Amino acid sequence: MTEAAVHTEPQTLEVALKVWRYDSRTGERELVRYEVEAPDWVTLLDVLDIIKDRVDGTLAYRKSCRMMICGSCGMRMDGAAVLACRTRMKEIVEAGHVPVISAMGNLPIVKDLVVDMEPFWSKVRAMKPWLQSGYEEPPEHEWRASQEQMNVIHKEALCIMCGCCVSECNSMESDPEFLGPAALAKGMRFVGDPRERNQVERLNAYNEEHGIWDCTRCYFCNERCPKGVDPRDAIAKLGAESIKHGIDHDMGAKHAKWFVTSAKTTGWLRETELVPKTQGVVSAIKQTKFAMGLLRHGKVPLPFPPHVAEEVDEARALYNVVKQQGRDGALGHVQGERALARIDHPDDAGAHGGQGYRDSPDITPGEPPVQRDIGEDPHGQQTR
Amino acid sequence: MEGPHDVLVVGAGCAGMRAAIEAHDAGADVALISKIHPVRSHSGAAEGGINAALGNASDDDPEKHAFDTVKGADYLGDQDAIQVLCDEAPEDVYQLERWGAVFSRTEDGRIAQRPFGAAGEPRTAYAADITGHVLVHVLYEQIMRRDIPTYEEYFAWKLVVDDERCQGVVCWDILNGGLKTIGAKTVILATGGAGRLYTGTTNAYACTGDGMSMALRVGVPLKDMEMMQFHPTTLAPTGVLITEGCRGEGAYLLNSEGDRFLKRYAPNAMELASRDVISRAEQTEIDEGRGVNGNVLLDLRHLGAERIIERLHGTRELSLVFAGVDPIQEPIPVRPGAHYHMGGVDTDLWGQTSLDGLYAAGEVACVSVHGANRLGGNALMETITYGKRAGRHAADWALTHTTVEVPPSVEADAEHELKQLLDRTDGERPWQIRDELAATMHQNFGVFRREDQMQEQGRIVERLRERFERVVVDDKGTLFNNDVTQALELGFLLELADCMVVSGLARKESRGAHARPYDYPNRDDENYMRHTITRLDASGRPQLDWKPVTVTKWQPMERTY
Numbered sequence: 001m002t003e004a005a006v007h008t009e010p011q012t013l014e015v016a017l018k019v020w021r022y023d024s025r026t027g028e029r030e031l032v033r034y035e036v037e038a039p040d041w042v043t044l045l046d047v048l049d050i051i052k053d054r055v056d057g058t059l060a061y062r063k064s065c066r067m068m069i070c071g072s073c074g075m076r077m078d079g080a081a082v083l084a085c086r087t088r089m090k091e092i093v094e095a096g097h098v099p100v101i102s103a104m105g106n107l108p109i110v111k112d113l114v115v116d117m118e119p120f121w122s123k124v125r126a127m128k129p130w131l132q133s134g135y136e137e138p139p140e141h142e143w144r145a146s147q148e149q150m151n152v153i154h155k156e157a158l159c160i161m162c163g164c165c166v167s168e169c170n171s172m173e174s175d176p177e178f179l180g181p182a183a184l185a186k187g188m189r190f191v192g193d194p195r196e197r198n199q200v201e202r203l204n205a206y207n208e209e210h211g212i213w214d215c216t217r218c219y220f221c222n223e224r225c226p227k228g229v230d231p232r233d234a235i236a237k238l239g240a241e242s243i244k245h246g247i248d249h250d251m252g253a254k255h256a257k258w259f260v261t262s263a264k265t266t267g268w269l270r271e272t273e274l275v276p277k278t279q280g281v282v283s284a285i286k287q288t289k290f291a292m293g294l295l296r297h298g299k300v301p302l303p304f305p306p307h308v309a310e311e312v313d314e315a316r317a318l319y320n321v322v323k324q325q326g327r328d329g330a331l332g333h334v335q336g337e338r339a340l341a342r343i344d345h346p347d348d349a350g351a352h353g354g355q356g357y358r359d360s361p362d363i364t365p366g367e368p369p370v371q372r373d374i375g376e377d378p379h380g381q382q383t384r
Numbered sequence: 385m386e387g388p389h390d391v392l393v394v395g396a397g398c399a400g401m402r403a404a405i406e407a408h409d410a411g412a413d414v415a416l417i418s419k420i421h422p423v424r425s426h427s428g429a430a431e432g433g434i435n436a437a438l439g440n441a442s443d444d445d446p447e448k449h450a451f452d453t454v455k456g457a458d459y460l461g462d463q464d465a466i467q468v469l470c471d472e473a474p475e476d477v478y479q480l481e482r483w484g485a486v487f488s489r490t491e492d493g494r495i496a497q498r499p500f501g502a503a504g505e506p507r508t509a510y511a512a513d514i515t516g517h518v519l520v521h522v523l524y525e526q527i528m529r530r531d532i533p534t535y536e537e538y539f540a541w542k543l544v545v546d547d548e549r550c551q552g553v554v555c556w557d558i559l560n561g562g563l564k565t566i567g568a569k570t571v572i573l574a575t576g577g578a579g580r581l582y583t584g585t586t587n588a589y590a591c592t593g594d595g596m597s598m599a600l601r602v603g604v605p606l607k608d609m610e611m612m613q614f615h616p617t618t619l620a621p622t623g624v625l626i627t628e629g630c631r632g633e634g635a636y637l638l639n640s641e642g643d644r645f646l647k648r649y650a651p652n653a654m655e656l657a658s659r660d661v662i663s664r665a666e667q668t669e670i671d672e673g674r675g676v677n678g679n680v681l682l683d684l685r686h687l688g689a690e691r692i693i694e695r696l697h698g699t700r701e702l703s704l705v706f707a708g709v710d711p712i713q714e715p716i717p718v719r720p721g722a723h724y725h726m727g728g729v730d731t732d733l734w735g736q737t738s739l740d741g742l743y744a745a746g747e748v749a750c751v752s753v754h755g756a757n758r759l760g761g762n763a764l765m766e767t768i769t770y771g772k773r774a775g776r777h778a779a780d781w782a783l784t785h786t787t788v789e790v791p792p793s794v795e796a797d798a799e800h801e802l803k804q805l806l807d808r809t810d811g812e813r814p815w816q817i818r819d820e821l822a823a824t825m826h827q828n829f830g831v832f833r834r835e836d837q838m839q840e841q842g843r844i845v846e847r848l849r850e851r852f853e854r855v856v857v858d859d860k861g862t863l864f865n866n867d868v869t870q871a872l873e874l875g876f877l878l879e880l881a882d883c884m885v886v887s888g889l890a891r892k893e894s895r896g897a898h899a900r901p902y903d904y905p906n907r908d909d910e911n912y913m914r915h916t917i918t919r920l921d922a923s924g925r926p927q928l929d930w931k932p933v934t935v936t937k938w939q940p941m942e943r944t945y
Contacts, residue, residue, distance in 0.1 A: 142477075160517070
């Protein structure tokens with residue numbers, strides 16, 4: 001290459017990091033501060049590379065593609081999971097901030113920023129993560145499916161298995177056996193696949209203890225996913241698919257179903273009936289004392305007479321609209337406004353620090369995985 | 385010794401996983417070794433697609449695919465190998481789909497296909513702009529389904545050769561430390577490319593040419609090592625890939641004057657000319673002062689937001705994060721960057737090398753399907769088709785041969801060599817050598833090549849190899865020590881650079897990726913329609929040889945787009 005090909009000399013930054021060093025064999029743990037000079041375009045990963053090359057070759061972290069697709073470099077910055085290669089440093093440095101870098105949460109640390117991913121993968125394997133198309137004779141060429149049908153699993157198929165969601169998962173923190181957002185999103189990737197024929201068996205398995213209903217819906221997984229997979233949405237879709245298939249033996253399913261019934265019949269949530277409907281009569285009786293306490297403090301209404309909202313007709317009309325649209329199961333899951341807003345990109349996107357920016361165009365769920373004429377769009381609900 | 389296995393696959397990207405699946409299904413006991421988890425493999429960074437004449441978007445057939453490939457290769461590809469690829473490609477893609485690959489779809493629900501550079505038909509099957517990601521994950525799903533054991537985060541360092549057969553691999557266990565020898569009746573190298581030889585490269589940190597160098601060290605020849613492809617659309621400063629799919633969808637390349645400059649270089653194909661042609665055109669524009677800070681501009685704006693979001697959302701994300709540019713609103717600054725090694729371990733149509741029991745498939749190999757210039761979308765296809773073929777042949781071979789011998793001296797020698805490296809406390813850290821190698825390769829062995837620069841590069845590499853003899857590894861421990869493996873990777877890269885320079889100097893013509901506009905501007909079929917071959921001599925220096933190109937039915941013609 002000739003001289004003209006060399007890009008203009010970059011400005012440099014003085015970057016400081018504090019890194020939690022750890023050795024699982026000795027249990028030694030230490031917060032070490034590093035300061036290096038770096039070009040102004042560096043990412044967190046680039047800074048770690050400079051430290052490893054020039055300051056301390058024993059610093060351990062994983063890396064490979066440095067372009068947000070291999071999923072190696074998940075770690076925590078100031079306590080929140082990030083991909084190091086996706087995190088630009090300029091804005092952080094200019095703000096005078098010295099971030100603390102540590103290993104991902106909810107997974108055992110091996111050394112420094114390297115975690116043992118085996119618990120992660122064992123949960124992925126528990127999902128039986130391969131297509132079970134079930135047809136006896138495979139199609140001559142490809143299996144036919146419309147783009148709309150495939151769009152149902154568009155976001156789940158983006159998952160790079162980096163573990164950022166698992167790192168932040170509050171349910172997993174209290175129940176290490178919880179299958180967790182990454183594995184469950186992988187599950188939805190198959191449940192929602194129009195070529196899959198084993199949905200019911202899968203949903204039954206995912207409805208067991210430590211399954212979909214153990215999610216606390218804190219949305220940290222959606223918040224920290226660097227690829228816009230939105231694992232919590234995937235879990236919600238699995239819940240909706242379960243109910244559609246009549247799989248409602250878990251309290252979580254019963255709870256969700258009662259919300260709908262209650263809203264439809266009275267326009268309100270009837271808390272006093274929620275407990276027996278969800279947990280059963282015996283459990284509800286045991287909690288009578290607690291309920292009376294709530295009643296005394298005006299926290300729940302009297303169960304009788306049933307309190308009906310003035311505008312209950314509107315609630316019923318809404319219910320009917322959704323029913324008429326046939327949006328049972330995953331299709332009933334409404335994507336949040338925040339997700340839609342991502343299409344209208346912010347002007348100060350990514351390059352100016354990468355903090356909190358997520359660009360993953362949202363896909364409205366398309367045709368359900370049932371047999372319809374390919375390409376038909378009966379509800380006109382596609383954004384495509 | 386661990387194992388032994390019938391088939392041991394080194395590398396778990398598309399080629400390695402496809403080979404392992406095939407060998408497993410043929411009844412062999414197969415295991416994978418990978419220095420990173422399989423789904424982290426660089427195949428996952430392939431964006432644009434995979435070429436097969438499915439005929440879903442036009443009237444296409446394998447014959448057209450083969451001709452486009454032969455021509456794209458600037459007639460250095462072996463035509464029998466190309467024919468095999470193009471004939472088997474459609475069924476191999478259907479199989480990926482039946483395994484669950486999430487391909488984009490046509491209106492009638494078939495696998496969608498888009499136009500790609502130098503392809504006469506829209507032949508590139510794709511999954512938006514994350515095709516490699518989708519394939520890596522579907523293959524790993526099939527690995528999990530078959531419960532194929534994987535030696536994860538094992539760094540393959542040396543091939544075990546005994547009785548003139550390859551019988552295993554010596555590895556460094558990154559997670560737990562220590563050398564581990566895994567015995568095997570057959571070994572398939574699927575370790576990918578060596579893009580880390582260059583400063584600006586689309587390649588992952590893992591792409592350090594391990595398999596090429598391991599083969600070279602046991603006397604197996606490398607082929608066409610001068611043929612490094614520069615991809616026309618990579619982001620400054622590090623070379624992050626912007627897919628050819630952008631141009632497949634209709635994006636323009638503009639110079640600083642807003643001019644679609646390709647009309648002067650490839651008036652018919654324009655932005656869909658072959659990669660070597662476009663990279664040279666861009667470099668010429670930049671060199672002649674019509675660049676923008678060392679880049680040209682890739683303009684997607686006229687495609688509209690919807691199409692960009694639907695089919696190129698990964699590109700938009702990369703552009704936003706790494707260039708600070710939203711392609712819906714602004715053109716993306718791009719420039720050529722090292723992308724793909726057409727050269728590699730010389731193999732036959734079943735992936736066999738000159739050493740019994742040793743196979744190679746994917747970018748590490750040179751069958752040769754890509755000749756002097758690879759067409760976009762043909763690399764993923766090669767990993768699948770030739771991964772499958774190598775897996776099947778290795779399994780058949782292993783099931784008819786019985787014993788595995790790993791002489792104790794192999795492990796002892798490796799231990800000794802490693803100890804020497806780890807015991808050294810005084811000397812240079814590897815990074816300076818690594819960075820100098822990458823910067824000078826870019827300078828002296830890039831898009832355009834000059835005799836004097838290549839000679840200078842030969843001297844530079846020689847000096848760097850001397851300095852490498854004295855490098856120091858900081859981490860002496862056994863817990864996730866990848867400081868030592870990064871030093872070993874540099875050793876691999878240096879030897880490959882040497883082979884590239886020797887081959888490049890010998891090829892006194894311009895063909896495909898090897899462009900010598902200053903002294904040999906034309907293709908010379910009379911003297912150089914043949915492969916370069918490099919082997920190491922006793923002193924570790926590359927020796928040059930030649931090998932004929934297989935021509936079946938396409939005689940060389942002038943190549944214009």
